[in-house]
Amino acid sequence: MNEKTPLLSIQDLSVEFKTRDSVVQVLHGVSLDVFEGETLGIVGESGCGKSMTALGVMRLIPMPPGRYKDGRILLRGEDLLQAADQRIHDIRGNEISMIFQEPMTSLNPVYTVGNQIAETVRLHQNLGKREAHDRAVEMLQAVGIPAPERRVNEYPHQLSGGMRQRVMIAMALACNPSVLIADEPTTALDVTVQAQIFDLLGDIQERFNTAIILITHDMGAIAELADRVVVMYAGRRVEEGPVDELLQNPKHPYTKGLIECVPHLVAEPPEVRAVLPEIRGVVPPLRDLGKPGCPFAPRCDHVVAACRTEMPGAFPVGPDHQTACWLYSEGAS
Amino acid sequence: MAETLVSVRDLKVHFPLKRKGMFGERPIVHAVDGVDFDLERGRTFGLVGESGSGKTTTALAVMRLVKVTAGSIRMGDDELATMQGEELRKARSRFQMIFQDPYSSLNPRMRAGAIVREPMDLMGIGEADTRDRRVEELFASVGLRPEQTALFPHQFSGGQRQRIGVARALASRPDLIVCDEPVSALDVAIQAQTLNLLQRLQNEFGLTYLFISHDLGVVQHICDEIAVMYLGQIVEQTDRVTLFKRPLHPYTWALLSAVPSADPAIRETAQRIRLTGDPPSPIDLPTGCRFAGRCPFAKEICSDKVPPLRALADGHRISCHLVDDQGNAPHHNQPAA
Amino acid sequence: MSTEATTETFDTEPIVVEHPLVEFVRMFLRNKAGVLGFAMLLFIVLTSIFGPLIYPVDPFEIVGVPVSPPGEDGWLLGTDSLGRDLVAGLIHGSRTTLAVGAAAAACTVIIGLIIGALAGYYGGWVDNVLMRITEFFQVLPNLILAMVLITLFSPTLITIVFSIGIVSWTGIARLTRAEFLSIREREYVMAARSIGAENQRIIWHVILPNALPPLIVTAALNVGVAILFEAGLSFLSLGDPNVMSWGALIGDNREAFFEAWWAVTFPGLAIFATVLSVSLIGDGLNDALNPKLRER
Numbered sequence: 030m031n032e033k034t035p036l037l038s039i040q041d042l043s044v045e046f047k048t049r050d051s052v053v054q055v056l057h058g059v060s061l062d063v064f065e066g067e068t069l070g071i072v073g074e075s076g077c078g079k080s081m082t083a084l085g086v087m088r089l090i091p092m093p094p095g096r097y098k099d100g101r102i103l104l105r106g107e108d109l110l111q112a113a114d115q116r117i118h119d120i121r122g123n124e125i126s127m128i129f130q131e132p133m134t135s136l137n138p139v140y141t142v143g144n145q146i147a148e149t150v151r152l153h154q155n156l157g158k159r160e161a162h163d164r165a166v167e168m169l170q171a172v173g174i175p176a177p178e179r180r181v182n183e184y185p186h187q188l189s190g191g192m193r194q195r196v197m198i199a200m201a202l203a204c205n206p207s208v209l210i211a212d213e214p215t216t217a218l219d220v221t222v223q224a225q226i227f228d229l230l231g232d233i234q235e236r237f238n239t240a241i242i243l244i245t246h247d248m249g250a251i252a253e254l255a256d257r258v259v260v261m262y263a264g265r266r267v268e269e270g271p272v273d274e275l276l277q278n279p280k281h282p283y284t285k286g287l288i289e290c291v292p293h294l295v296a297e298p299p300e301v302r303a304v305l306p307e308i309r310g311v312v313p314p315l316r317d318l319g320k321p322g323c324p325f326a327p328r329c330d331h332v333v334a335a336c337r338t339e340m341p342g343a344f345p346v347g348p349d350h351q352t353a354c355w356l357y358s359e360g361a362s
Numbered sequence: 363m364a365e366t367l368v369s370v371r372d373l374k375v376h377f378p379l380k381r382k383g384m385f386g387e388r389p390i391v392h393a394v395d396g397v398d399f400d401l402e403r404g405r406t407f408g409l410v411g412e413s414g415s416g417k418t419t420t421a422l423a424v425m426r427l428v429k430v431t432a433g434s435i436r437m438g439d440d441e442l443a444t445m446q447g448e449e450l451r452k453a454r455s456r457f458q459m460i461f462q463d464p465y466s467s468l469n470p471r472m473r474a475g476a477i478v479r480e481p482m483d484l485m486g487i488g489e490a491d492t493r494d495r496r497v498e499e500l501f502a503s504v505g506l507r508p509e510q511t512a513l514f515p516h517q518f519s520g521g522q523r524q525r526i527g528v529a530r531a532l533a534s535r536p537d538l539i540v541c542d543e544p545v546s547a548l549d550v551a552i553q554a555q556t557l558n559l560l561q562r563l564q565n566e567f568g569l570t571y572l573f574i575s576h577d578l579g580v581v582q583h584i585c586d587e588i589a590v591m592y593l594g595q596i597v598e599q600t601d602r603v604t605l606f607k608r609p610l611h612p613y614t615w616a617l618l619s620a621v622p623s624a625d626p627a628i629r630e631t632a633q634r635i636r637l638t639g640d641p642p643s644p645i646d647l648p649t650g651c652r653f654a655g656r657c658p659f660a661k662e663i664c665s666d667k668v669p670p671l672r673a674l675a676d677g678h679r680i681s682c683h684l685v686d687d688q689g690n691a692p693h694h695n696q697p698a699a
Numbered sequence: 700m701s702t703e704a705t706t707e708t709f710d711t712e713p714i715v716v717e718h719p720l721v722e723f724v725r726m727f728l729r730n731k732a733g734v735l736g737f738a739m740l741l742f743i744v745l746t747s748i749f750g751p752l753i754y755p756v757d758p759f760e761i762v763g764v765p766v767s768p769p770g771e772d773g774w775l776l777g778t779d780s781l782g783r784d785l786v787a788g789l790i791h792g793s794r795t796t797l798a799v800g801a802a803a804a805a806c807t808v809i810i811g812l813i814i815g816a817l818a819g820y821y822g823g824w825v826d827n828v829l830m831r832i833t834e835f836f837q838v839l840p841n842l843i844l845a846m847v848l849i850t851l852f853s854p855t856l857i858t859i860v861f862s863i864g865i866v867s868w869t870g871i872a873r874l875t876r877a878e879f880l881s882i883r884e885r886e887y888v889m890a891a892r893s894i895g896a897e898n899q900r901i902i903w904h905v906i907l908p909n910a911l912p913p914l915i916v917t918a919a920l921n922v923g924v925a926i927l928f929e930a931g932l933s934f935l936s937l938g939d940p941n942v943m944s945w946g947a948l949i950g951d952n953r954e955a956f957f958e959a960w961w962a963v964t965f966p967g968l969a970i971f972a973t974v975l976s977v978s979l980i981g982d983g984l985n986d987a988l989n990p991k992l993r994e995r
Contacts, residue, residue: 466885
């Protein structure tokens with residue numbers, strides 16, 4: 030086990046949403062750690078709770094109807110869930126930043142990009158207008174936008190998708206945060222632009238030692254960028270481990286299914302077209318997740334009796350590698 | 363054995379934009395600028411490219427859902443590019459489409475069964491009383507239950523909605539189905555189910571697919587023949603195995619090396635090149651090769667002369683000055699055998 | 700290697716087939732304001748239908764001492780400055796109000812919908828011409844134009860309905876056009892074209908049903924506007940003199956306001972209540988028709 034103290038530690042986080050007729054729990058006891066200067070990948074399909082976890086860290090979940098049922102979020106030992114609103118405002122954009130999937134809708138269309146970057150800096154670092162502007166140009170340069178002195182005065186719609194995403198990254202990094210949360214940052218981008226953004230993120234991590242939480246459904250992106258991976262399903266963590274170990278030796282049936290069902294690019298494709306392995310069924314709707322037992326049981330081919338009655342805890346299956354599956358409990362073959 | 367179902371020659375789709383000022387010239391977007399290819403019956407032809415490549419517009423042109431500026435689309439004896447009115451409506455039964463977004467490609471006010479039935483009603487296929495039975499058959503073919511015909515689209519998941527779209531496309535028993543990014547909006551596990559479904563239906567009904575996608579992994583999995591498009595033109599075309607084993611065009615090579623791979627073997631050995639900047643605008647086209655501005659191997663001839671799309675001995679089509687007739691490309695390190 | 704069609708839903712999941720009308724009623728009932736408005740309007744409608752049967756007093760007949768306060772001489776709400784029974788006036792006035800309100804709103808909606816749909820769908824010069832026409836009507840002073848039309852042609856109910864309709868359609872036209880512009884680009888419209896639908900079918904069968912929700916809400920609000928318009932015209936003595944109307948009551952009695960406040964206040968309250976009920980219904984409709992509020 031890693032002996033260092035984690036920079037950010039999410040412990041047993043549970044979040045629920047109150048709907049008109051019922052209460053739906055979207056996160057069930059999620060625990061994960063992020064260490065300084067590393068990239069943690071969180072992977073899962075839509076509805077698994079990965080984005081919710083990110084929003085939870087930033088306390089961006091709308092409080093009615095959402096509610097933190099349980100858990101702690103420790104940033105360098107400080108519990109963010111107990112912190113005052115002002116403290117959270119200080120942290121957002123400053124110590125923890127986030128970039129989102131759709132750069133067009135996450136940038137304000139009526140302000141110039143320079144203005145938006147400068148705003149972050151002025152809020153947190155009390156710089157004057159001139160200095161903030163210079164810093165904005167500096168950040169645009171750092172993220173690889175050519176002719177930054179010109180671009181700084183342009184509006185989001187004048188930039189391409191890749192460039193807008195770079196602007197988002199510039200905004201997020203302007204105050205040199207310790208943690209950068211990237212929620213599907215490249216899903217809406219072309220593959221060549223995606224490669225550029227990945228390079229940029231890797232570069233930034235090296236230069237500024239920023240920890241990155243990369244949220245995605247793309248296993249390839251995880252393989253490229255992440256040091257460690259957490260797999261989520263139905264609001265729970267089902268597997269965690271170092272990236273190469275997890276991709277070579279996935280243990281949880283869901284992880285295995287997820288890796289196998291994606292048509293990966295290979296150097297030598299087979300002559301005859303194959304059939305893709307499938308994961309049976311669909312992700313159950315949120316309201317059905319309160320039932321006892323492992324939420325993946327209905328879709329699992331290796332179900333045992335315990336799976337239907339009790340949710341498994343995390344069992345170790347390799348170096349730094351654990352999974353929440355009864356198949357790997359002590360005494361299991 | 364290989365019968366050509368559709369033959370596209372010199373297809374052009376140009377969109378005029380608003381004039382600048384009162385007397386300026388109208389800028390024109392050259393979305394598709396001289397594209398030819400053949401679709402073989404029973405096989406899947408993939409069109410790959412990034413945004414702005416013209417692949418979606420090509421698909422819409424074949425479907426006659428955008429105005430064809432020039433060129434020919436022949437299906438058997440019919441010239442689809444110039445058909446109008448009633449003749450075109452009748453011909454539509456032979457080519458149908460599966461759309462990208464399952465959340466907006468179904469009319470929210472119609473029940474699922476009615477959506478799948480509509481093409482038969484509009485095109486007068488079959489007898490009115492047998493259409494409902496056919497709808498149930500189609501539902502079964504795509505893995506949905508007959509009771510679900512009474513539900514509305516919002517009562518289905520994304521994957522199920524896409525299946526309804528597939529059923530609708532099959533309703534008129536078409537020869538050709540154009541699939542426009544049919545799995546891009548779906549979760550990965552559902553993608554696998556849907557791709558398997560498409561493959562099964564192709565085998566069962568002898569369908570021909572024109573498959574548009576930006577996802578090279580999916581394309582590699584499901585397509586037989588693939589054409590790579592850049593800025594409205596085909597820059598390389600060959601069969602699946604050859605394209606991925608030995609791509610010739612520098613753009614194809616850059617595209618393949620940009621795909622993040624979970625396969626450590628690929629990650630280590632792939633020579634990465636990074637394309638800088640963005641593609642040029644489809645309005646002000648550069649002279650010569652359209653890729654020259656971003657190509658790491660570009661020479662003077664590249665910006666002067668447009669490279670023709672020529673076929674090598676094995677049928678591999680390539681449009682690049684720097685690829686020789688034996689199939690050696692600038693990014694290959696090995697000398698010719 | 701399973702090539703069987705995968706049954707996606709769990710077999711225990713029930714198939715809920717709810718008729719859209721049932722769903723609509725259920726959603727509407729959730730909005731308390733809407734239900735209240737509906738109850739109020741229902742009361743007014745029932746009054747207009749059954750009122751004259753239960754209370755057969757002629758509203759134009761002079762039945763008592765003029766300016767008789769409510770409660771005296773057996774007249775529940777008193778008499779107006781001409782000695783006419785106020786209750787009868789309210790009952791008969793409700794018929795005019797409702798008839799004119801509904802008919803004028805219908806006129807407005809039909810004209811506005813057709814123009815907006817054609818402009819939004821076809822674009823180009825069709826849109827240009829229709830929008831210029833719309834703008835023309837939009838800038839005309841509504842009340843004055845209606846007054847002119849009524850003066851030119853005889854002030855019957857039909858003329859009134861027509862003159863209200865002809866000046867009030869522009870809002871709906873713009874709204875319809877906006878909806879069409881937006882829906883026109885959706886994939887299911889392209890899909891309709893790909894399966895052989897032609898323009899007429901696409902406009903009226905594909906796009907229009909999906910454009911309806913905001914239009915229905917606006918139409919409900921337009922009923923309120925039409926009612927006020929009619930009341931205004933009657934107040935100015937431009938209404939149909941053979942038909943009792945709340946506006947006419949107010950207009951006829953405005954000089955006697957200080958002596959017979961009831962003759963002006965009660966018709967005024969009646970107008971207020973009707974327009975309010977229609978607005979509340981509009982609010983309820985908005986919630987009921989808003990697809991985003993649908994539960995999955």
